[in-house]
Amino acid sequence: MNKLQDLRAQLLNFVDGLKESPDTLHTFADKGKIVCNSLTLSFEYQYTANVILTDFSGDSDKVMLVLLAWYQQHQQDKCFPTNFEFEADILANDKVDLSIKLELTERVIVSKNSAGQIESITHPPEPMLDIETFAWPSELFINGVANEWKL
Numbered sequence: 001m002n003k004l005q006d007l008r009a010q011l012l013n014f015v016d017g018l019k020e021s022p023d024t025l026h027t028f029a030d031k032g033k034i035v036c037n038s039l040t041l042s043f044e045y046q047y048t049a050n051v052i053l054t055d056f057s058g059d060s061d062k063v064m065l066v067l068l069a070w071y072q073q074h075q076q077d078k079c080f081p082t083n084f085e086f087e088a089d090i091l092a093n094d095k096v097d098l099s100i101k102l103e104l105t106e107r108v109i110v111s112k113n114s115a116g117q118i119e120s121i122t123h124p125p126e127p128m129l130d131i132e133t134f135a136w137p138s139e140l141f142i143n144g145v146a147n148e149w150k151l
Contacts, residue, residue: 001029001045001047001104001106002106002123003049003074003075003104003106004027004029004049004104006070006074007027007049007051007067007070007074008025008027008051010066010070011025011051011063011066011067012025014062014066015058015062015063015066016058016059016062017056017057017058018053018058024053024054024055024056025051025052025053026051026052026053026054027049027050027051027052028049028050028052029045029047029048029049029050029104030047030048030049030050030101031047031048032045032046032047032048033045033046033047034046040110041110041112041118042107042108042109042110043107043108043110044105044106044107044108045104045105045106045108046103046104046105047103047104047105048101048102048103048104049101049102049103049104050099050100050101051067051099051100051101051102052097052098052099052100053096053097053098054097055091055095055097056095056096056097056098057094057095057096060088060096060098063098063100064084064100067084067100067102068084071084071102074126075102075103075104075105075126076126076127077105077126077127084100084101084102085100085101085102086098086099086100086101087099106123107123107124108121108122108123109121109122109123109124
């Protein structure tokens with residue numbers, strides 16, 4: 001699960017105090033499943049990433065900002081709107097145990113050669129949403145009534 005490893009590296013690099021104490025950052029893949037069809041061996045990981053910071057005394061806003069920036073780059077299909085779940089256990093005035101959960105998917109492409117043998121297993125990059133050409137809705141329907149939508 002490449003994304004979970006990449007997310008961990010991002011947090012270690014950009015959240016103050018984590019690089020010096022990497023053992024306080026824990027990452028887990030919860031509720032994982034494999035989604036595939038019967039036509040190919042390619043598949044998709046779908047899981048809830050659970051990021052846990054223990055005895056954290058830094059700025060929780062910065063943690064959320066780093067997660068949000070990473071998520072918008074690596075999971076664009078799920079980031080409109082972006083929803084993270086979190087739980088916090090306040091340990092003292094300056095320390096907290098923080099658990100943050102976010103939904104992730106990773107595609108795995110399995111290619112075969114002409115003899116039918118597996119030739120490669122790759123993780124393609126995420127499709128990038130071009131915000132300039134994205135078709136934003138012009139109307140919002142509430143209880144069956146169209147309302148003008150302005151951004």
